[in-house]
Amino acid sequence: MAGSALRRLMAEYKQLTLNPPEGIVAGPINEENFFDWECLIVGPDGTCFEGGVFPAKLTFPTDYPLSPPKMQFTCEMFHPNIYSDGRVCISILHAPGDDPLGYESSAERWSPVQSVEKILLSVISMLAEPNDESGANIDAAKMWRENRAEFDRIATRIVRKSLNIPL
Amino acid sequence: MPVLLLERLPLPSLEAYAVVSVSLLGWSLHYAAEKTRDPEWRMQFVETKNISQEIPNTFQAYISDILSRYWLSSRAQDIVSFSIHDSLCIWIVVNMAYCFLVLFGNWLQKQVFGELRVSELQHIKDKFWNFVFYKFIFIFGIKNVQSMEGVILWGSWFSVIGFLHIHAQLCQDRFEYLSMTPCIPRHRHFRLLTLLGSILVSSGLLFLICLAVGQRAGWVTFFLVAPECLLLALRTTHVIARYILYLQSCHPPIHQLSQGWSPSTYYVELAVEISCLIVDLAHHIHMLLRANMLLSMASLVIFMQLRVLYEQLCSRLRRHGNYKRLLQMVELCCPLVTQHFELESEWEDNKCAICWEAAALARRLPCGHHFHHGCLLHWLEQDPTCPTCRRQLLEDGSKETPPTSQSRPRENASFISWTGWSRIFQQNADTPAVAAAENSQLESLAEQVLQMFPDYSFPVIIEDLRQTRSVDLTVENILEGRLLPTLPSFQQEPSLSTLPKIVSQEQNPFEVSQEPDKLFVDDPQERQQILQCRKHELVEEARNRFFQRQALANISPNPDS
Numbered sequence: 001m002a003g004s005a006l007r008r009l010m011a012e013y014k015q016l017t018l019n020p021p022e023g024i025v026a027g028p029i030n031e032e033n034f035f036d037w038e039c040l041i042v043g044p045d046g047t048c049f050e051g052g053v054f055p056a057k058l059t060f061p062t063d064y065p066l067s068p069p070k071m072q073f074t075c076e077m078f079h080p081n082i083y084s085d086g087r088v089c090i091s092i093l094h095a096p097g098d099d100p101l102g103y104e105s106s107a108e109r110w111s112p113v114q115s116v117e118k119i120l121l122s123v124i125s126m127l128a129e130p131n132d133e134s135g136a137n138i139d140a141a142k143m144w145r146e147n148r149a150e151f152d153r154i155a156t157r158i159v160r161k162s163l164n165i166p167l
Numbered sequence: 168m169p170v171l172l173l174e175r176l177p178l179p180s181l182e183a184y185a186v187v188s189v190s191l192l193g194w195s196l197h198y199a200a201e202k203t204r205d206p207e208w209r210m211q212f213v214e215t216k217n218i219s220q221e222i223p224n225t226f227q228a229y230i231s232d233i234l235s236r237y238w239l240s241s242r243a244q245d246i247v248s249f250s251i252h253d254s255l256c257i258w259i260v261v262n263m264a265y266c267f268l269v270l271f272g273n274w275l276q277k278q279v280f281g282e283l284r285v286s287e288l289q290h291i292k293d294k295f296w297n298f299v300f301y302k303f304i305f306i307f308g309i310k311n312v313q314s315m316e317g318v319i320l321w322g323s324w325f326s327v328i329g330f331l332h333i334h335a336q337l338c339q340d341r342f343e344y345l346s347m348t349p350c351i352p353r354h355r356h357f358r359l360l361t362l363l364g365s366i367l368v369s370s371g372l373l374f375l376i377c378l379a380v381g382q383r384a385g386w387v388t389f390f391l392v393a394p395e396c397l398l399l400a401l402r403t404t405h406v407i408a409r410y411i412l413y414l415q416s417c418h419p420p421i422h423q424l425s426q427g428w429s430p431s432t433y434y435v436e437l438a439v440e441i442s443c444l445i446v447d448l449a450h451h452i453h454m455l456l457r458a459n460m461l462l463s464m465a466s467l468v469i470f471m472q473l474r475v476l477y478e479q480l481c482s483r484l485r486r487h488g489n490y491k492r493l494l495q496m497v498e499l500c501c502p503l504v505t506q507h508f509e510l511e512s513e514w515e516d517n518k519c520a521i522c523w524e525a526a527a528l529a530r531r532l533p534c535g536h537h538f539h540h541g542c543l544l545h546w547l548e549q550d551p552t553c554p555t556c557r558r559q560l561l562e563d564g565s566k567e568t569p570p571t572s573q574s575r576p577r578e579n580a581s582f583i584s585w586t587g588w589s590r591i592f593q594q595n596a597d598t599p600a601v602a603a604a605e606n607s608q609l610e611s612l613a614e615q616v617l618q619m620f621p622d623y624s625f626p627v628i629i630e631d632l633r634q635t636r637s638v639d640l641t642v643e644n645i646l647e648g649r650l651l652p653t654l655p656s657f658q659q660e661p662s663l664s665t666l667p668k669i670v671s672q673e674q675n676p677f678e679v680s681q682e683p684d685k686l687f688v689d690d691p692q693e694r695q696q697i698l699q700c701r702k703h704e705l706v707e708e709a710r711n712r713f714f715q716r717q718a719l720a721n722i723s724p725n726p727d728s
Contacts, residue, residue: 003346003416004522004542010349011523017687017698025705027698031691035347040705051716053709062343065521066545096550111554112521112546163710 005064012116024120035060044128048152052159068093068110078154080130080141089136092122188266195259203245279358287340298329308465309458339406370400394450405439444480493547501530534558
């Protein structure tokens with residue numbers, strides 16, 4: 001299977017390079033291993049993460065696209081759906097079998113017709129609209145609900161940090 | 168953990184070990200030479216020789232026999248026989264043999280593998296200690312070997328087997344790693360395959376040795392040692408077969424009707440896996456029966472292992488049953504269709520959505536979606552739904568779930584408008600006829616919106632409608648301020664847009680050609696460089712936009728803050 005996974009990843013890389021969606025750059029960290037990617041995501045306009053460039057690591061399984069990749073932000077993040085270690089918790093990254101939080105319908109889960117591009121677009125939309133029902137980061141979820149001003153302040157700090165601009 | 172403890176031990180370097188081993192050997196040879204000069208020893212030796220000739224079946228007698236028959240002068244013969252009989256000397260000789268084995272392994276590793284990766288190292292370490300543990304149980308728990316020569320014989324046998332096993336494992340790990348890399352020089356594949364081939368040949372030779380031993384020492388011993396060789400051969404064959412299939416799949420013939428899978432591959436895989444498990448299972452049952460005491464620690468360990476193997480076998484058979492059922496179902500309700508397309512005309516339908524490769528021959532699901540036979544089966548094994556629309560398949564279509572797919576494109580559209588950039592979906596506008604029809608439709612929709620919001624420009628509305636495909640959603644976007652009356656400001660205001668360009672040209676170390684064809688090149692290094700460049704540009708642009716926004720905020724400070 002690894003051969004077809006490799007070809008598919010190559011095709012996705014090619015597509016993402018030739019027709020890049022705005023605000024997304026993604027590709028293998030090292031051409032020696034095509035199953036570890038790094039991507040940069042620009043925070044969506046009109047949200048508290050506006051303008052930040054957030055690096056994340058995508059780790060693909062050898063049976064990709066049958067199983068979803070794992071995604072982890074490598075910069076500091078504060079968001080209801082991102083664990084404190086950077087792992088992203090969205091339904092599109094969950095295999096149909098597992099349901100860690102027991103609330104998703106299988107229609108939202110991973111399927112092999114999904115792609116890196118779709119994942120990253122979903123993550124951008126997640127940055128814009130956190131789903132505070134599935135709290136990967138309970139503190140962030142609580143703050144998002146109850147103290148939006150403070151949340152925005154933290155987000156702005158993270159944006160500045162991601163751009164390497166001192167406060 | 169004993170393994171952890173061992174890692175902390177200050178193990179000597181390989182060179183030091185080799186030097187110590189050689190000097191020990193030298194010392195022991197010297198010692199043996201000194202001793203054999205002693206006439207007393209000679210007398211004793213002749214006596215024991217006479218005794219051992221009466222019982223010719225011992226190990227030492229056998230070796231002395233070989234030595235005298237072939238190649239050594241009587242002096243050297245004496246030294247060797249002394250070394251064999253002296254318990255200290257024989258361990259030094261054994262140590263030397265291990266030293267050779269380790270040096271050989273090291274050389275092999277340098278030739279074939281280069282630097283080992285952390286995961287490979289961890290894997291073989293686990294495998295090694297596991298192997299040592301089980302063989303220890305085997306030698307002292309099951310065979311209950313008590314004589315020194317027995318321990319040495321069994322030990323050296325298992326060392327050779329273990330050596331081959333570990334290298335087979337290493338080859339497998341390395342093959343899996345190489346299969347993740349797109350461009351590998353041919354010689355690396357060649358070396359790995361050569362090593363795999365020699366492991367296979369060695370396991371064949373060992374099997375022949377087993378046969379010879381079996382003839383001399385009885386078939387019970389044969390059945391205790393032969394399964395190891397058989398397992399080794401099977402596993403190596405499995406890796407070789409997978410390797411060859413992988414190499415073939417990397418260079419598929421252009422005109423082949425790609426199915427992404429062939430039944431023979433599956434059955435070869437299944438046969439190898441099942442036979443490995445069965446041989447292992449039979450071997451363990453045999454060991455359990457041969458154990459001197461049925462109620463002992465060794466039997467318990469074997470029994471546990473037996474349980475694990477049995478469970479593995481059962482789950483494999485269950486998986487196969489499941490697979491057969493799926494295959495039957497797929498053949499029943501998903502007809503195999505041949506599609507005739509002009510190349511590159513309809514990119515979505517022309518390709519299997521799972522592997523993104525051309526699907527000249529595909530299975531059509533009841534919901535109308537097409538996939539390669541193999542890709543589809545692999546997916547259905549995990550989840551019996553259509554990958555595209557999630558319709559259930561297992562109940563033979565009787566359980567009609569409402570198609571949830573229609574929400575998907577709209578979902579996409581709504582979050583794309585959130586991203587704040589205008590991105591046009593071009594898949595649907597590929598064929599001119601469709602595009603024309605769509606444009607007229609969009610225009611009529613845009614006019615409706617324009618009536619409500621006359622200060623918005625026509626192209627902006629068209630752009631947004633292209634994403635939302637609904638008047639309501641576009642109106643919502645306008646009302647919530649996601650849509651600006653004119654095109655995005657940073658493209659239009661010349662005073663601000665010139666700034667990032669100058670800065671990015673100054674700071675950009677590489678010159679990237681903006682022609683899309685040149686962005687994706689065949690050379691991996693260049694590709695890597697372009698990617699780095701693009702990342703760099705993205706960050707720079709974001710920084711510039713950040714400063715622009717700040718400047719704007721300073722010029723017209725928000726009255727609220």
